[in-house]
Amino acid sequence: FGVRQMHIVAGYPDPLVNKRRLWMALKGLERRRGPARRKMPTTPGMLRWIRAQLDPEHSANDAVLWCGLMLAFFFLMRVGEYAYSGGRWDHAKVLTPLDLRAQYEAQPVQKYAEADEILLRFKSSKADQEGAGATRNHYRTKELLCPVEAVELLQKHLGHRMQNEPSAPLLRMANGSPLTREHIQALLERAAVACDLPPDRFRSHSLRIGGATALYHVYHDVDIIKRYGRWASGAFQGYLWEANETAKGVAQRMATDNTTLHLGNPA
Secondary structure (H helix, E strand, C coil): CCHHHHHHHCCCCCCCCCCHHHHHHHHHHHHHHCCCCCCCCCCHHHHHHHHHHCCCCCCHHHHHHHHHHHHHHHCCCCHHHCCEECCECCCCCCCCHHHEEEEECCEEECCHHHCCEEEEEECCCCCCCCCCCEEEEEECCCCCCCHHHHHHHHHHHHHHHHHHCCCCCCCECCCCCECEHHHHHHHHHHHHHHCCCCHHHCCCHHHHHHHHHHHHHHHCCHHHHHHHCCCCCHHHHHHCCCCHHHHCCHHHHHHCCCCCCCCCCCC
16 A cells, blocks of 8 residues: 555655655656557457467357457457456456347347347446446457357357356356456467567557547547547547558648638638
């Protein structure tokens, strides 16, 4: 907890408030370290590489790992909403079998293998001040990356547990041990190296950033991203990475812009 916090909580003056040399030294170390480098988004290419290393069809643990990656990426999840983080489960937020629903043609079905759609209910989040929760959905992609198929494979191996323990955290290994932040981060770092990207720029949050970036490239609408990712402010725009392809023709159009300007008073 620390001596400083103990003093403050007990009502005593902050013991470091007048330690000018100490603060100067800390600021010097901070300058030396440099600014925090912006985290990079997990890309579909990285996820396809990870998929090639896993065997979720035949391994329950691989199915857990793959399901975590797919749900986090497609539903823009925070790590505490699906994994064991900070040495604990956040039971007020963590995903359980009750928070998922399989549907076919908008009607509930029991087996994810029959589903063309999956609904995911968020019980609450840090941006949900009223605790009202939110529901998001995705359809089967028929591609290598698919959140519906990922839950289908999980149900194939651990369906009995999903049925018998509906309120327990969904993403646990075959022996009951949790999917952790460290599991996710290790996979992302390996994928980054394989894709010739800097591994130190990828953390578990890169899945949420990657999902938001991919969604932005699809919609080009920040309001949709804000709502889907359950952000309370526009600060999330700092996470989004532009695609090179969107700049095609822009310079040419700028160079040939002959728009007539209104030279009166500025609007």
